[in-house]
Amino acid sequence: MTKSAKNLFFLATVFIIALTSIQPLSAQxxxxxxxxxxxxxxxxxxxxxxxxxxxxxxxxxxxxxSWLNLQYTNSGFTVGARYEFYSFPLIDFExxxxxxxxxxxxxxxxxxxxxxxxxxxxxxxFGQGFALRxxxxxxxxxxxxxxxxxxxxxxxxxxxxxxxxxIMRNNFDFNYANRKDYIRGLDAEIALxxxxxxxxxxxxxxxxxxxxxxxxxxxxxxxYFTIFPDSNMISAFIPSKNIPQNIATxxxxxxxxxxxxxxxxxxxxxxxxxxxxxxxIYKNGEAFFISGTYSMKGLGVxxxxxxxxxxxxxxxxxxxxxxxxxINYIPAIxxxxxxxxxxxxxxxxxxxxxxxxxxxxxxxxxKKTKIGGKYGTDITLSYCRFHDIDRVIDATAExxxxxxxxxxxxxxxxxxxxxxxxxxxxxxxxxxxxKRWKLVLSYNYLNYNLELLQGHxxxxxAHHAGFDLTCKINKKxxxxxxxQYLFTKQDKGNxxxxxxxxxxxxxxxxSIGDQWNYGNPNPEMRLHYxxxxxxxxxxxxxxxxxxxxxxxxxxxxxxxxxxxxxSYGLGLNIMTTF
Amino acid sequence: xxxxxxxxxxxxxxxxxxxxxxxYYQAIPTDIVEAEFETLDPSKVYRKILFEEYTGHICVNxxxxxxxLAELHHAWGDTLVPIAIHAGAYATxxxxxxEDFTTPEGxxxxxxxxxxxxxxxxxxxxxxxxxxxxxxxxxxxxINAVDRSYIAAAIQLVPTERYNKLKANVKVSVLENISAxxxxxxxxxxxxxxxxxxxxxxxxxxxxxxxxxxxVFNGTFGTRLTEDxxxxxxxxxxxxYTLDWKNKWVKENCSIVAFLINKETDEVIQxxxxxx
Numbered sequence: 001m002t003k004s005a006k007n008l009f010f011l012a013t014v015f016i017i018a019l020t021s022i023q024p025l026s027a028q029x030x031x032x033x034x035x036x037x038x039x040x041x042x043x044x045x046x047x048x049x050x051x052x053x054x055x056x057x058x059x060x061x062x063x064x065x066s067w068l069n070l071q072y073t074n075s076g077f078t079v080g081a082r083y084e085f086y087s088f089p090l091i092d093f094e095x096x097x098x099x100x101x102x103x104x105x106x107x108x109x110x111x112x113x114x115x116x117x118x119x120x121x122x123x124x125x126f127g128q129g130f131a132l133r134x135x136x137x138x139x140x141x142x143x144x145x146x147x148x149x150x151x152x153x154x155x156x157x158x159x160x161x162x163x164x165x166x167i168m169r170n171n172f173d174f175n176y177a178n179r180k181d182y183i184r185g186l187d188a189e190i191a192l193x194x195x196x197x198x199x200x201x202x203x204x205x206x207x208x209x210x211x212x213x214x215x216x217x218x219x220x221x222x223x224y225f226t227i228f229p230d231s232n233m234i235s236a237f238i239p240s241k242n243i244p245q246n247i248a249t250x251x252x253x254x255x256x257x258x259x260x261x262x263x264x265x266x267x268x269x270x271x272x273x274x275x276x277x278x279x280x281i282y283k284n285g286e287a288f289f290i291s292g293t294y295s296m297k298g299l300g301v302x303x304x305x306x307x308x309x310x311x312x313x314x315x316x317x318x319x320x321x322x323x324x325x326x327i328n329y330i331p332a333i334x335x336x337x338x339x340x341x342x343x344x345x346x347x348x349x350x351x352x353x354x355x356x357x358x359x360x361x362x363x364x365x366x367k368k369t370k371i372g373g374k375y376g377t378d379i380t381l382s383y384c385r386f387h388d389i390d391r392v393i394d395a396t397a398e399x400x401x402x403x404x405x406x407x408x409x410x411x412x413x414x415x416x417x418x419x420x421x422x423x424x425x426x427x428x429x430x431x432x433x434x435k436r437w438k439l440v441l442s443y444n445y446l447n448y449n450l451e452l453l454q455g456h457x458x459x460x461x462a463h464h465a466g467f468d469l470t471c472k473i474n475k476k477x478x479x480x481x482x483x484q485y486l487f488t489k490q491d492k493g494n495x496x497x498x499x500x501x502x503x504x505x506x507x508x509x510x511s512i513g514d515q516w517n518y519g520n521p522n523p524e525m526r527l528h529y530x531x532x533x534x535x536x537x538x539x540x541x542x543x544x545x546x547x548x549x550x551x552x553x554x555x556x557x558x559x560x561x562x563x564x565x566x567s568y569g570l571g572l573n574i575m576t577t578f
Numbered sequence: 579x580x581x582x583x584x585x586x587x588x589x590x591x592x593x594x595x596x597x598x599x600x601x602y603y604q605a606i607p608t609d610i611v612e613a614e615f616e617t618l619d620p621s622k623v624y625r626k627i628l629f630e631e632y633t634g635h636i637c638v639n640x641x642x643x644x645x646x647l648a649e650l651h652h653a654w655g656d657t658l659v660p661i662a663i664h665a666g667a668y669a670t671x672x673x674x675x676x677e678d679f680t681t682p683e684g685x686x687x688x689x690x691x692x693x694x695x696x697x698x699x700x701x702x703x704x705x706x707x708x709x710x711x712x713x714x715x716x717x718x719x720x721i722n723a724v725d726r727s728y729i730a731a732a733i734q735l736v737p738t739e740r741y742n743k744l745k746a747n748v749k750v751s752v753l754e755n756i757s758a759x760x761x762x763x764x765x766x767x768x769x770x771x772x773x774x775x776x777x778x779x780x781x782x783x784x785x786x787x788x789x790x791x792x793x794v795f796n797g798t799f800g801t802r803l804t805e806d807x808x809x810x811x812x813x814x815x816x817x818x819y820t821l822d823w824k825n826k827w828v829k830e831n832c833s834i835v836a837f838l839i840n841k842e843t844d845e846v847i848q849x850x851x852x853x854x
Contacts, residue, residue: 184594214594220690222798224761224841226805227605235801236605248595271595274602282602405603 029578034074039577041138042066045090047569053527054552054566056091063088067138069105081106086172092555092564096322098141100172105145118150124164126187126211129329130268130287130311131251134168139555140562142323145169146183147176158195162187168315168325180220181315183327185213205257211268212250215315215327219243223280228401238280238405247273249285249313249328265290268328270313274405277312277320278352281408285310287330287351288413300362304333309389309411311351323560332559333358334384334424337444339466340497340515341486345448346556347386347422355416356386375432383425388417388452420459423447428466435472442466450491454554462488476505487519494519509535515551527551541576606797609818613736613747620753623732627724628837628849629660630700631789632693632711634668635675636776643697643714644788650717658721659835659849661767662789663687668696674781677773683765683794702846703839710844730754731809733836733850744854745820746795746834752809758842759807763800764819766793767851770831792827795819800839807841829854 029036044064049057064085071080082105089099107120123145126132136143148166155161164185167176189209193200223238251268270285291304308330315325332349335358360382365372391409403409426444433439444464450457463486470480479502486495499513515529531548552566631647633640644662651658664679665688671678687693691700691710698711701720706712712720734749746764767789775785796819803815837849 216594224799224802224807225603226802233805234605234607235796236603237797237799238603239798242598242602244596244598246594246596272598282598282600407600 031072032074034072034077036070036072037578038068038070038080039575040066040068041576042572042574043090044573045567045569045571047091047567050549050566050568052525053529053549053568055549055568056565058091060088063090063094065089065093065138076111078109078111079107080109084172091567092562093141095565096141096562097324098171102172102174104143104169104172114154116150116152121145121147121169122150122164122166124150124162124185125329126162126185126213127209127251127253128266128289128331130266130289131211131213131249131328132164132183132185132187133327133329134164135329137557137560140323140557140560142326142560143169143171144323144326148182156195158191158193160189160191168327170316170325180218181216181325183213183215183315185211187211203259205255207255209253209255210251211253212248213327214246214248215313216246217316219245223274223404225280225402225404227404229399236400236405238274243274243317244272247271247313251287260294260296262293262295263291268311270311273310273313273317275312275314275317275320277314278310278408279402280404281310281406283310283408283410285313286413287311289331289333291333298364298366301360303357303359305357306330306333307355307389307413308349308351309353310408313351322562330354330559332556334386334422334559335360335382335426336556336558339442339464339484340499340513341484341495342444342446342464343555344491344553345446345460345462346554346561347424347448347559348453348554348556348561349559350388350421350453353389353391353417354386354421355389355414356384356421358382358384373431374434378428378430380428380430381426382428385423386421388419388421390415390417419449419452420447421449421452437472438470440466440468442468458490460488460490462486462490478503478505482513492517492520492525507537509533509537517551540578542574544571544573546571546573604797606801606819608801609745609820611747611749611816611818612738612745613818615734615736615747615749615816618732618734618751620732620751623729623753624657625724625726625729626657626659626849627654627702627721627726628835628846629658629721630687630703631660631662632665632688632696632698632700633662634664634666634670634696635677635679635774635785635787636670636672637668637696638776638778639714640668640697641775641777641782641785646714646717647699648788650721654721656851657726659837659851660789661765661791661835662787663791666693666696675774675776677771679771679773679787679790681791681793683798684791686798702849703844704846728754729848730756731838731848733838733848735834735836735850735852737834737852737854739823739854742823743820744823745818746836747816747818748836749814749816750803750809750838751814752811755811756809756840756847758840759802760809760847761800761802761807761839761841762796762817762836763839764795764834764836765791766795766821766827766832767835768792768827768832770828792824792832793821795821799841 046062047058049055067082067084069082081103084104085101086099087101105121107118107122109118123134134144134146146166146168151163153161167179167182189207192206219240222240225236227234227236249268249270253266256263266289268287272282274280274282287308289306293302311330313328315327319325330349330351332347334347363379365377367376389411391411393409394406397403397406424444424446428442430440446462448460450460465485467483472478482499484497495517497515501511503509511533513531518526520526529549529551533546535544547570549568553564554561555564647660663684665684669680693711697714699717700710701712702724706720731753732751736747738745769788771787771790772784773787774781774783833851833853835851838847840847
């Protein structure tokens with residue numbers, strides 16, 4: 001589709017909405033037999049410099065991220081498009097290269113009981129994502145949708161097939177004609193419970209799946225480097241003909257369930273993929289994940305194990321920044337927290353080398369007991385530990401003083417490496433006292449390897465305590481106090497955080513909060529990062545204003561992280577769904 | 579069953595995976611520099627231009643190009659350093675054209691620079707318009723387009739021989755800041771080779787081939803002078819590379835050409851040549 005045709009399609013859709021729309025804030029808009037739906041977001045900020053916290057001067061002062069999604073569905077037919085305006089984006093997005101504007105997402109889709117076909121851009125995931133995960137996360141600035149074709153078929157009940165073929169999105173680079181890389185993949189899953197009624201009726205769920213993904217990237221450049229055998233410096237290169245152009249990853253998965261038990265497992269293997277993130281080694285990559293859970297009324301037990309080795313899999317071998325052009329996804333299995341003070345120490349999944357486990361017990365002390373109280377008390381105990389994998393350097397690499405152009409290393413599969421990456425032991429207690437009062441208390445002991453996870457610093461040993469008290473004043477009004485404390489002798493020292501939130505349901509939310517680095521080794525850096533916010537919700541529209549300071553740190557979602565620069569200013573956020 | 583067969587065919591089409599067997603890299607060992615280089619007078623250094631002519635002995639239009647190159651070489655003097663690279667369909671060997679003038683490196687260059695046909699030239703490995711290969715009619719313009727006021731480095735060359743090996747001793751002196759990593763490429767060329775050539779008048783069996791690329795000392799795109807490829811202004815770097823001499827080469831007709839390449843743009847920063 002030409003650029004002008006795409007723009008025309010988009011404008012026509014907007015015009016239809018304008019003509020037919022009476023209540024834009026109501027639910028989906030009917031047009032003939034079909035329905036138009038969508039969402040819009042504007043996230044803007046007026047920046048002020050603050051040299052103390054490291055907030056830079058922004059020359060244009062005001063920046064914003066904005067996008068509009070529109071979709072028209074009529075029976076089994078759907079068309080949609082998204083326009084993004086990130087030409088002057090928030091500074092954290094500019095720093096990761098997510099800058100530009102245009103129609104970034106457009107598709108036509110047809111679906112019936114047997115087949116679904118999609119042309120245009122689409123998102124897709126195979127299993128856990130070890131072989132393929134094309135997804136978006138607006139907050140992280142990740143969008144690695146595929147532009148091409150997708151077919152999904154259900155040839156028999158319980159048999160699900162998928163095929164994809166496309167070029168991965170590279171931020172706002174729309175020069176697809178000159179791209180020399182593309183992706184193709186197949187996925188098949190058999191759900192035995194759907195296929196065989198006797199199994200389904202017995203309460204057993206069982207499915208078996210397999211994926212095969214292959215990327216093609218033309219190899220035209222030799223890769224030059226230096227080796228140091230016997231302390232001599234010698235030039236060397238990997239000829240372009242020795243760089244594989246077709247690189248495949250296959251994965252197999254299993255899901256079992258019976259009553260309260262669930263077991264899922266997935267294994268993936270990637271063929272030789274010398275690339276920038278692994279220093280151009282020829283070792284195969286592997287990933288393995290297994291998780292077991294048991295739940296019954298009042299009790300839940302879960303345990304998971306993960307190992308990933310040389311599994312960074314990109315559409316372009318020279319790219320190693322953030323998640324740009326990432327074909328696959330290695331999930332983080334550790335418990336994810338929303339606590340402010342833990343955001344700097346959130347564990348990011350490392351596809352090129354990690355081994356670890358997570359265990360969690362959830363127990364509900366029964367209600368109307370002495371210890372459980374009137375409504376019962378929830379207790380969650382969790383523990384996780386992650387290490388680097390153990391590596392035995394390849395003999396040629398030892399001689400050369402570099403792993404480039406060799407197999408790199410070998411790694412015993414279940415052996416933990418010496419370096420501790422992350423450890424978290426925590427307890428959380430949640431109790432509702434009566435119709436008005438609810439309290440959540442938490443404690444975590446953390447170890448976080450700043451050097452290996454963020455490229456600087458020591459092994460942080462920290463204690464974190466959280467206190468969250470909610471008072472429902474009446475049916476509409478509620479007041480919530482949240483406070484946290486982080487105690488550590490490493491990195492920037494101790495922090496305290498408090499936030500008061502007042503809500504007038506269903507429309508208004510007000511909050512005021514402050515994060516204070518009172519334990520910073522440098523007395524001049526014992527700063528306050530305050531924030532004042534107000535939100536208004538009307539139907540499916542939310543408008544928020546906030547003012548304050550944001551400290552430099554990390555934003556992590558689902559084990560994928562990006563850096564957040566320090567900032568100070570007034571922010572406006574508008575989101576609506578229709 | 580038909581659906582399953584179709585599915586299997588689709589899987590076969592998708593079965594795309596290249597498995598590479600080792601060794602994966604090639605080392606380019608340096609040799610000991612055994613030459614005295616003359617004291618350099620930077621004021622006398624001028625930028626020379628590498629002229630890579632892509633040609634072939636069964637290319638009937640190439641003799642005209644050879645004449646044109648000779649005229650340009652005469653006009654520009656030693657500022658223009660030509661190399662004749664035989665590659666592509668017009669360089670194939672046959673009973674009528676038995677001499678193999680091709681080299682593996684020459685073929686790789688032809689592929690890398692997307693040489694579309696013969697005769698073509700790549701001038702200082704700079705883009706001319708949107709492509710590297712320059713048709714005959716534009717050769718003078720492409721030479722004129724080189725910025726000769728940019729004199730970033732000087733190259734000194736001293737060949738030495740021992741037994742049946744030819745050594746190129748090279749000294750690179752950095753005169754200006756170079757903001758990109760660079761690599762040094764050293765090649766051997768030969769003049770006055772009598773061998774058949776296709777011409778408009780027919781096959782000429784006594785044709786004289788000049789500047790023919792015979793061998794490359796140090797890899798297709800050269801080697802680094804430092805670990806990371808970056809050079810420091812006012813510093814000098816000495817290296818030596820050796821190749822095995824072939825008896826069919828005539829020493830009196832051979833020259834060594836060394837050129838410094840900007841690895842970000844492929845542009846030739848400086849080139850030098852010397853006769854054996």
